[in-house]
Amino acid sequence: MRLTDEEKAMLDGAEGPAVAAAMDLLVRYGDALGAERLCETRNVAGTMTQPSPVKAKLVREGGWAKSFSVINLDCDDDIEIPPMRVPTCQLQHGFGDDALGVVPYPPQMVELQGDAESFFGGRGVNILATCTPYQVGNLPVRGEHCAWMESSAVVYCNSVLGARTNCEGTASTGAAALTGRIPYWGNHLPGNRHGTHLIESRVPVDGFLDWGMFGYFVGDLVQEARPVVVGDLRRPDLGDLKHFGAAAASSGGVEIYHLPGTTPEAPTPEAAFGGGRVPEPVVYGERERRRVYETLNNQGTSTDVDFVLLGCPHASLDQIARAARALEGRKLNPGTELWIMTPRALRGVADRSGYTRVIEEAGGRVLTDSCPAMSRSAPAGTRVFATDSAKQAHYLPAILGIEAWFGTLEECVDAAVTGRWRGDLRTVEAAR
């Protein structure tokens, strides 16, 4: 890999041992990829604060500096950690103190994470604590080179915002934060961003459930490739595209898609394919939609629901408001809990707008920072859960060993109130 003089100086220790270690990791990583050079970035989204048994041991040995050195720089030396060189944010992590007494999550982990927030906040890390940094203060501009983790955020960043990031990891984001560099490879190169597959929906894709199912179909079909989606697509909003991308990055590894007429790099289908030939479409019709619905709903046998989870990826204000409307004047079934996950900054707005009060009066909870999958925590004794998120229905049964149902927000709220799953795709279709 070719380094600039400034990058060579960083590698040689001109800016201290931590920056040298960061540059060393980037060189090893760039060489592994086969990248020719690094590019400059001023936008890093990574993870350093979430506690784990391995980190707890490192912190006992040498504080959070030791943890950052080993985990985020892949360096074995005891070194001081300077302030981050470029704007950096913390993605979702463990539960915070607002979950104490609600979520069965170890209080010592909450305390450890609080220490980490002080340490890294003091070094310029914005503790956004969400999988959706683009909702709360980190909105990259078109063409901006970013170094982001979190598959659902990566696909949103590339596709909806037209910024450029690969699916980075814990060490590459740590190194990027201290150097302002990341390998110029993959999605950073304009020629690697054009579509590879055309998928045409012959059924209306309208609303959160539809966009999630369509994303799940598209990801399973193309795996790591770059889909262009057309057809009977009704105008999506932030929540719809958040859900679509997260689903496509769960059933497959989609990091960028194009929605001609909506996403910024695809004014037309031809442009989405880089001016090249537009391939024959793969069709998403009634049969395909039914199959996706059945796949997401084949992990449940009991219709007794004891946990309802909304907000994966972290809920938008619109989703919280809709949940509040659906819960207004109702009470949850005594044996069922309902959690809505959202960034803490949006939780503040939900509090001021009265949504949180309505949800809590019904017996539900608005929680922040984490999710059941990240923290491996659901209400004690949960056997069957329901969700409106294709991603959470995909991951949580394996992570927690529980059954799952997938449906609309309204069906999930109905399950929370009655304790029974009564979701049905035909009912959803009939209500269109």
Place this chain on the structure above:
Amino acid sequence: MTIQLRGRGIVPGYAEGEALVSHETISGWGGIDPATGTIIERRHELFGVCFTGKVLVFPGAKGSSGWSGFFQSTRLLGTAPLAMVFTTMTTKAALGAVVTRVPAMSEFDRDPVDVIRTGDWVVVAADQGLLTVTPSS
């Protein structure tokens, strides 16, 4: 009789040992348990199988961006594979191999997942870009 594959060294170094071949891509987060070095994804062909000390041969990485962090943990907990040999290059697999700090190769003239079988003896010479396979039977 041995079979030779030409590829690119991803992480420099030399290792030789027994192959463990996965025909399916591997998840890090939600896919492996670093404490025991085993595959924990329920529907995976290698569910419950330990990769510690093996030359792990697989098509590529899938799933969460936590992939590299989970494989880094196998090094820290002493459960890492001996070497990594994979078909498709991605940021997850490249960074994962780097932080696992084991010899790694990819970008071969033939797909290693088709050529190598579990139990074969594999010599990984990453600096030379050469993989030598001695079939077990």
